[in-house]
Amino acid sequence: MNKNDWNPDLYLKFDKERIRPSIDLVARIDCDTPGKIIDIGCGPGNSTQILVNRWPDSVIIGADNSPAMIKKATADFPNQKWILFDAGNDNINDKFDLVFSNATIQWIPNHDKLLKRFADLLKDTGILAVQLPLFFDMPLSKSISEIARQDKWKVATQGVDNLFTINTSAYYYDHLAKYFSEIDIWTTDYYHVMESQSSILEMIRSTGLKPYLERLADDNEKKQFETLVLEKIKQDYPLQSNGKVLFPFKRLFFVAKK
Ligand SMILES: C[S@@+](CC[C@H](N)C(=O)[O-])C[C@H]1O[C@@H](n2cnc3c(N)ncnc32)[C@H](O)[C@@H]1O
Structure with missing residues (x-):
C-alpha cells in the first residue's frame, strides 16, 4: 500500500459524522428508480450503502482512485461493483441516471472541467448530486494554514493549501447552468458532538490534515505538527459544560437536473 494512500479504518472511525451529508443529499434527490448510478469518490463504500438502501433495484457502481479504499469496499461489500477510477482523468464508456459524489x-x-465531465457521464435526463465541505470557512482550516506558514514548516508544506479546490455557490451555479436546467444549491451547518478536543484532531487526521502530515519528514515531526494543531483546536473549540465539544462543520450541496 502507498504510504500516502487513504486509511479506510481511520476514516470510518467517524462514520456517524461523515455519513450524515450522504443521507441528507440522497433525501433531496427526486427520482423513483435511477437505472444506473455511479458514486464518485465512494471511499470505503459508506456513501454507496446509502444509495443501495434507497434504490435497491438500481445498478450502482462505486468508483474511487484510492486502491486502499477500493480494497476495503470490496472486502466489506463483495456483492457490489467497485472500480479504481480517477474522476479528474479517467473515462468510462457508460452513461448514468445519477452521478453522486459525497465529500x-x-x-x-x-x-469547471470536472462538472463538464460529470455532465458528460449522465444520460439526457440524468441528475448530478454533490456535497463538499466548506473547509476554508472553518477556524480549524485557518489554524492549520497558519501553522503550516510558520518558518519550521513552510518549506515542507508549501502549496498544500492549494491542493483543496472549493468554490463559491455562485461559481457552482454559473458552471452548472451550462449543462443543467434545474439547479438546487444549499448549505448545512452540522454541529458534531465530539467526545474531546483530541477527537477533532483524530477526525481530520485522515482527511483535511492528511496532505500536510504527508509532507513532513518523520513521525516525530508529524507529532510536533499535530501538537500545535491540537493547541489551536483547544482555543477554537471550547469544552461544553458536560466535557464534550461541539465541532461545527459547514457543507455545500447541489442537485442538478439536465
Ligand atoms: C472524504 S472521502 C469520501 C468517501 C465517501 N464518499 C464518504 O461520503 O464518506 C474522499 C474520497 O475521494 C477519493 N478521491 C479523491 N480524489 C479522487 C479522484 N480524483 N477520483 C476519484 N476519487 C477520488 C479519495 O480516495 C477518498 O476515498
Whole structure:
C-alpha cells in the first residue's frame, strides 16, 4: 500500500459524522428508480450503502482512485461493483441516471472541467448530486494554514493549501447552468458532538490534515505538527459544560437536473 494512500479504518472511525451529508443529499434527490448510478469518490463504500438502501433495484457502481479504499469496499461489500477510477482523468464508456459524489470533489482540481465531465457521464435526463465541505470557512482550516506558514514548516508544506479546490455557490451555479436546467444549491451547518478536543484532531487526521502530515519528514515531526494543531483546536473549540465539544462543520450541496 502507498504510504500516502487513504486509511479506510481511520476514516470510518467517524462514520456517524461523515455519513450524515450522504443521507441528507440522497433525501433531496427526486427520482423513483435511477437505472444506473455511479458514486464518485465512494471511499470505503459508506456513501454507496446509502444509495443501495434507497434504490435497491438500481445498478450502482462505486468508483474511487484510492486502491486502499477500493480494497476495503470490496472486502466489506463483495456483492457490489467497485472500480479504481480517477474522476479528474479517467473515462468510462457508460452513461448514468445519477452521478453522486459525497465529500470528494474538494480533492480534485479544476471544477469547471470536472462538472463538464460529470455532465458528460449522465444520460439526457440524468441528475448530478454533490456535497463538499466548506473547509476554508472553518477556524480549524485557518489554524492549520497558519501553522503550516510558520518558518519550521513552510518549506515542507508549501502549496498544500492549494491542493483543496472549493468554490463559491455562485461559481457552482454559473458552471452548472451550462449543462443543467434545474439547479438546487444549499448549505448545512452540522454541529458534531465530539467526545474531546483530541477527537477533532483524530477526525481530520485522515482527511483535511492528511496532505500536510504527508509532507513532513518523520513521525516525530508529524507529532510536533499535530501538537500545535491540537493547541489551536483547544482555543477554537471550547469544552461544553458536560466535557464534550461541539465541532461545527459547514457543507455545500447541489442537485442538478439536465
Ligand atoms: C472524504 S472521502 C469520501 C468517501 C465517501 N464518499 C464518504 O461520503 O464518506 C474522499 C474520497 O475521494 C477519493 N478521491 C479523491 N480524489 C479522487 C479522484 N480524483 N477520483 C476519484 N476519487 C477520488 C479519495 O480516495 C477518498 O476515498
